[in-house]
Amino acid sequence: MTTLIKNGLIYDGAGNAPIKTDILIQDKKIVRLGSFPKKSADSVIDATGMVVTPGLIDVNFEAEGAAGILADFHQENLIKRGVTTVMGGGSGISLAPVLNGSLNLIGEWGIAPRFNLSSQSMEELLAVLKKRGVGVNFGTLVGYSSIRHFFTGGSDRDLTLREIESAKRLLGQSLREGAFGFSTGLIFPHSKAVPAREILELVREVKSRKRVYATHLRYEDARVLEALREILDIAETAGASVEVSHFQPLGEFADFYETALALIEKETAQSNVNFDVFPHPVAMAPIYSLLPDWAKVSELKGMLEILKYKDNKERILKHLQKIKIEDIAIAEVPPNLKFLEGMSLRDFAKNEGLTKARALFGLMVLTGLRAKIFYGWTDRKILDKFLASQRSIVTANYHHFTDERASAENFFAWAERSGKLSLEKAIAKMTGLPAAKYSMERRGLIKDGYAADIVFWENWKPKTVMINGSAAMRNGASERKLVGSVLKAG
Numbered sequence: 001m002t003t004l005i006k007n008g009l010i011y012d013g014a015g016n017a018p019i020k021t022d023i024l025i026q027d028k029k030i031v032r033l034g035s036f037p038k039k040s041a042d043s044v045i046d047a048t049g050m051v052v053t054p055g056l057i058d059v060n061f062e063a064e065g066a067a068g069i070l071a072d073f074h075q076e077n078l079i080k081r082g083v084t085t086v087m088g089g090g091s092g093i094s095l096a097p098v099l100n101g102s103l104n105l106i107g108e109w110g111i112a113p114r115f116n117l118s119s120q121s122m123e124e125l126l127a128v129l130k131k132r133g134v135g136v137n138f139g140t141l142v143g144y145s146s147i148r149h150f151f152t153g154g155s156d157r158d159l160t161l162r163e164i165e166s167a168k169r170l171l172g173q174s175l176r177e178g179a180f181g182f183s184t185g186l187i188f189p190h191s192k193a194v195p196a197r198e199i200l201e202l203v204r205e206v207k208s209r210k211r212v213y214a215t216h217l218r219y220e221d222a223r224v225l226e227a228l229r230e231i232l233d234i235a236e237t238a239g240a241s242v243e244v245s246h247f248q249p250l251g252e253f254a255d256f257y258e259t260a261l262a263l264i265e266k267e268t269a270q271s272n273v274n275f276d277v278f279p280h281p282v283a284m285a286p287i288y289s290l291l292p293d294w295a296k297v298s299e300l301k302g303m304l305e306i307l308k309y310k311d312n313k314e315r316i317l318k319h320l321q322k323i324k325i326e327d328i329a330i331a332e333v334p335p336n337l338k339f340l341e342g343m344s345l346r347d348f349a350k351n352e353g354l355t356k357a358r359a360l361f362g363l364m365v366l367t368g369l370r371a372k373i374f375y376g377w378t379d380r381k382i383l384d385k386f387l388a389s390q391r392s393i394v395t396a397n398y399h400h401f402t403d404e405r406a407s408a409e410n411f412f413a414w415a416e417r418s419g420k421l422s423l424e425k426a427i428a429k430m431t432g433l434p435a436a437k438y439s440m441e442r443r444g445l446i447k448d449g450y451a452a453d454i455v456f457w458e459n460w461k462p463k464t465v466m467i468n469g470s471a472a473m474r475n476g477a478s479e480r481k482l483v484g485s486v487l488k489a490g
């Protein structure tokens with residue numbers, strides 16, 4: 001099967017200036033770029049007036065999203081946004097290896113869909129997905145909480161030296177079986193107490209196999225520099241490739257984040273450190289992240305117990321009153337409360353006849369701390385610097401965000417409007433750069449011999465999407481085909 005794409009303006013994903021050229025595709029691969037006036041093909045796509053780019057890559061397809069790959073194989077919401085490849089297993093939680101109930105972490109800490117998974121190892125998981133088929137290309141990291149749960153049963157105790165060695169063997173096996181790296185979610189209660197010495201030992205295993213360590217920082221407040229230095233020290237000591245996940249500059253701590261950005265750009269002259277960032281000032285967080293530190297314990301049921309006591313409630317309300325909660329909206333709730341999604345906290349409080357602090361506390365109780373919120377606390381001026389940084393990968397968490405705040409259109413428009421980043425560099429931050437960071441073999445670029453993951457944009461809205469040379473969306477309509485590939489690290 002051959003396809004000829006003609007007359008498009010091609011951005012190659014490597015950051016080069018666009019060119020007008022044709023693309024010849026055979027089966028799943030790009031054969032050649034050039035002019036083919038005498039070449040016949042089984043299918044011809046006229047891309048006149050359209051921009052043609054590699055498919056977007058979402059490196060933050062986290063626990064709930066990764067579970068979603070089993071519940072919704074087609075992932076049409078991603079495809080209609082131009083996403084062709086996702087990386088699961090972030091925030092320390094992955095679908096494999098499954099050990100002693102570790103998969104329950106997804107249900108405990110998020111709103112996971114129902115699914116059946118009998119596999120145990122990374123190899124078995126990837127085989128299940130390959131057999132069933134996937135709508136987008138899917139690769140995964142190994143989450144440390146998923147491994148650690150096997151040894152601790154969910155408690156926050158340190159591992160013994162023998163347990164650390166066993167954890168390294170489990171990680172090594174998963175990496176050999178195709179995982180692209182290792183993740184931790186140090187900001188989350190299930191990982192907050194994990195000591196740096198444990199992480200260092202596991203990251204050394206990652207380095208030995210030339211994979212990536214992705215992590216949320218331990219703190220996102222005034223201690224963000226302390227948290228960043230912890231990760232930079234690990235990166236330097238282990239010599240590993242590191243990505244700081246969800247690195248959003250919070251306005252309340254803007255000066256600290258600006259210093260942190262300078263530190264990354266200075267230190268990474270010697271270390272391979274990147275960070276990923278949302279292209280918009282609205283971010284998402286689990287509702288329990290708004291609790292005071294003393295109320296964030298290592299198990300969700302423990303936090304729910306804390307909420308039950310009157311004295312604790314009063315202390316928590318005093319804490320919530322200090323938070324700028326006017327900009328909060330309800331992003332995601334358990335299925336029986338779907339009618340609340342999209343509602344502002346202001347409207348929720350008004351409907352319930354409560355102050356905003358009491359409404360937020362009530363929402364925590366009502367949802368069993370499983371809600372997620374939108375909040376607009378990102379500093380726009382510093383966010384622009386983060387987006388323009390040579391060390392940033394841009395991701396929009398498309399499996400969570402379903403409105404225009406998460407559109408590539410807005411990011412690309414910002415690049416053109418601000419003059420702080422060329423359009424070709426902006427496109428590279430969502431295509432070629434993440435593919436290179438995670439060593440995704442022959443993906444992320446429009447280049448001879450690369451996978452034909454291609455998006456056709458009309459006014460910066462995806463019109464047609466090809467995944468592995470097949471149309472996943474045509475003229476804005478989903479083809480509902482499982483044309484993705486299950487990716488393995490080489």
